[in-house]
Amino acid sequence: MKPFNLDFDLLTGLSRSKESTKRPLSKMKGIYSDAEAFQNVLQSDDPLVYEFYELDLPETSGNLLFGTSIVYPGKIGNEYYMTKGHFHTILETGEVYYCLSGKGGMLMENPEGDWDFQEFSPGKAVYVPPRYAHRSINVGSEPLVTFFTFRADAGHDYGTIETKGYRKLVVDLEGQYEIIDNPRWNQ
Ligand code: ZN
Numbered sequence: 001m002k003p004f005n006l007d008f009d010l011l012t013g014l015s016r017s018k019e020s021t022k023r024p025l026s027k028m029k030g031i032y033s034d035a036e037a038f039q040n041v042l043q044s045d046d047p048l049v050y051e052f053y054e055l056d057l058p059e060t061s062g063n064l065l066f067g068t069s070i071v072y073p074g075k076i077g078n079e080y081y082m083t084k085g086h087f088h089t090i091l092e093t094g095e096v097y098y099c100l101s102g103k104g105g106m107l108m109e110n111p112e113g114d115w116d117f118q119e120f121s122p123g124k125a126v127y128v129p130p131r132y133a134h135r136s137i138n139v140g141s142e143p144l145v146t147f148f149t150f151r152a153d154a155g156h157d158y159g160t161i162e163t164k165g166y167r168k169l170v171v172d173l174e175g176q177y178e179i180i181d182n183p184r185w186n187q
Contacts, residue, residue: 001058006066008053010100013068013145020051023084025076030162031084033169033184034077041076048072049081050136063152069097070145071104071138078171080104085135085166089155095128098147103140105177108132109167117170117179120144133161137170139177 007017014020024046025038032038041047054067074081085107088095097106099120109115110131118126120136128134138144169182 001063008068008147010147011145013053013070013100013143013147015053015068018053018055020053020070022048022051024048028084031082031165032076033079033165033182037077047074049074050083052083057152059152059155061151061153064149065152065154066147066149068100068145068147069136070143071102071136072143073102073138073141075172078173080137080139080170080172080177082107082137082170083135084158085133085161087131087133087157087160088150089157090151090153092130093151093154094130095134095148095150095154096125097128097134097136098125099123100145100147102138102142102144104136104138104144105170107135107137107166107168107170107179113167115167117168120146133166135161135166137177139170139172 008015026046050071052069057063101122105117105119106126107117165185167185168179170177170179
């Protein structure tokens with residue numbers, strides 16, 4: 001492989017050479033806590049919740065995958081627009097996120113039950129340690145754009161989150177975000 005330039009517009013997160021992977025609301029069944037609000041929105045609309053660009057590098061341990069993620073502003077019930085969230089198939093994988101624009105945070109939890117929420121604001125990096133599932137959440141009114149990179153052979157495990165959810169939810173309470181226990185979370 002030869003060296004190459006990063007081809008992202010770092011203000012919008014858009015790639016100039018690649019199509020994004022899109023996650024409209026209809027692809028997020030079971031992810032939001034308020035199933036009724038989810039269905040109500042879907043009856044009339046299928047809004048784009050987030051999209052991401054990832055470069056197709058060989059998935060070997062020496063390469064770094066990287067890309068940008070764009071989470072749009074919005075809410076389902078009182079829960080903010082967010083990514084599905086994932087563990088890595090190789091659980092002992094760390095990942096760096098760097099916030100380019102917008103306002104939000106990264107919700108993280110590991111199988112041992114520890115969790116954390118780190119805020120994103122432009123110019124701030126968040127380190128996701130090995131073993132932590134991670135989900136970006138937009139608590140602002142503009143798109144939340146982040147750049148991420150991690151070892152290329154790590155893989156993604158979405159299934160665990162789809163089945164179990166997160167221990168915590170980030171919800172809007174009178175214009176401020178609040179972190180609450182997920183009433184539907186089960187061991
Ligand atoms: Zn990841």
